[in-house]
Amino acid sequence: MTNDKGVILTEAQKKSRRRRSLAIGLVLAFLVILFYVVTIVKLGPGVMKKSELPAITVLA
Amino acid sequence: MSLISEERTVRADNLSGFAGVEDYWALLKPRVMSLVIFTALVGIVRAPGDIHPVIGFVALLCIAVGAGAAGALNMWWDADIDARMDRTRTRPIPAGRVEPGEAMVFGLLLSGASVLMLGLLVGVLAGALLAFTIFFYAVIYSMWLKRATPQNIVIGGAAGALPPIIGWAAVTGNVTLEPLLLFTLIFVWTPPHFWALALLKKRDYERAGIPMLPNVAGDDETRRQILLYSLVLAPVGVAPFALGMTGWLYGAISIALGAFFLLFAWQVYRKREGEAAERACKHLFAYSILYLFLLFAVLLGEGMVR
Numbered sequence: 001m002t003n004d005k006g007v008i009l010t011e012a013q014k015k016s017r018r019r020r021s022l023a024i025g026l027v028l029a030f031l032v033i034l035f036y037v038v039t040i041v042k043l044g045p046g047v048m049k050k051s052e053l054p055a056i057t058v059l060a
Numbered sequence: 061m062s063l064i065s066e067e068r069t070v071r072a073d074n075l076s077g078f079a080g081v082e083d084y085w086a087l088l089k090p091r092v093m094s095l096v097i098f099t100a101l102v103g104i105v106r107a108p109g110d111i112h113p114v115i116g117f118v119a120l121l122c123i124a125v126g127a128g129a130a131g132a133l134n135m136w137w138d139a140d141i142d143a144r145m146d147r148t149r150t151r152p153i154p155a156g157r158v159e160p161g162e163a164m165v166f167g168l169l170l171s172g173a174s175v176l177m178l179g180l181l182v183g184v185l186a187g188a189l190l191a192f193t194i195f196f197y198a199v200i201y202s203m204w205l206k207r208a209t210p211q212n213i214v215i216g217g218a219a220g221a222l223p224p225i226i227g228w229a230a231v232t233g234n235v236t237l238e239p240l241l242l243f244t245l246i247f248v249w250t251p252p253h254f255w256a257l258a259l260l261k262k263r264d265y266e267r268a269g270i271p272m273l274p275n276v277a278g279d280d281e282t283r284r285q286i287l288l289y290s291l292v293l294a295p296v297g298v299a300p301f302a303l304g305m306t307g308w309l310y311g312a313i314s315i316a317l318g319a320f321f322l323l324f325a326w327q328v329y330r331k332r333e334g335e336a337a338e339r340a341c342k343h344l345f346a347y348s349i350l351y352l353f354l355l356f357a358v359l360l361g362e363g364m365v366r
Contacts, residue, residue, distance in 0.1 A: 012078060013078055016078050016079060016080050019080060019081050020079070020080070020081060020084075023081045023084075034118070037114055038114060038115070038118060038181055041112050041114045041115060042181075
């Protein structure tokens, strides 16, 4: 059997690859959410407050 | 061109492309991981001071993933041994579903990620302890001790005993007597637990060429050592109460559980022939898991109502 399309995966292999890709995607999405939540937790409630520093006056 | 393509097409059937998500999950040794999560949680809950629930969750997640990564590295290194043992020959690498190199990269990636995350998001000491645990299990135990000495699981047991210390360090940033006692408890528990299994799986270990104590020193000596370690384990199990770190509930339960442990170990020591001997080993192995689980469950319960 000759073929110039390179490596040909079987249907079962394609299915496994799809499931692996989906799992990697879910893990990455979970990590994005986790890092976001941890960042908010680490910064504390102060992150929601507007800056209390006086505004810089621009002299014309 | 056609020759090369044909070769590549043929090779496609032999690729490990069938590896499913469950195979990578199996590389993490989920049953070991669940014990690690449980004991680390006890370390976190019993540690004085507060930890934000999200940070506590991150700590547990990192410890679990780090333990899983060490498991994957162990399976990569021991694939030749696993292929010769009935208990392990269906694991993803000996079964041909995952390439050894893939398991190694998987283990290294997860090791690095879990240590970095724990160190940066929770605490440097906890991250360093996790890194040491992975190194100890993958390198000191798997690559060196396991094939070199019958004391392999005695010294290697330190890796399995570290999670409560990591959990404690994640909260407090230091290590005191109580987490060291929890470490000692798991450390002393490991030999009788594993040697009960080693007596049952002696032929398996012999076929794989692993110098477990029954294969090197014989069954009688193994039974003697099981009894000796159990004599040490029973008081170590009571020590957290004796030193005033726990309440009466733990004290009473640890005394009762320790007495039963000694009873099961005595049965293993006494019954040396036939089915009765095999049954005694099975009972001790099963009871040893229950023993550790119950002790840590009471520690967890007392820590939560404190």
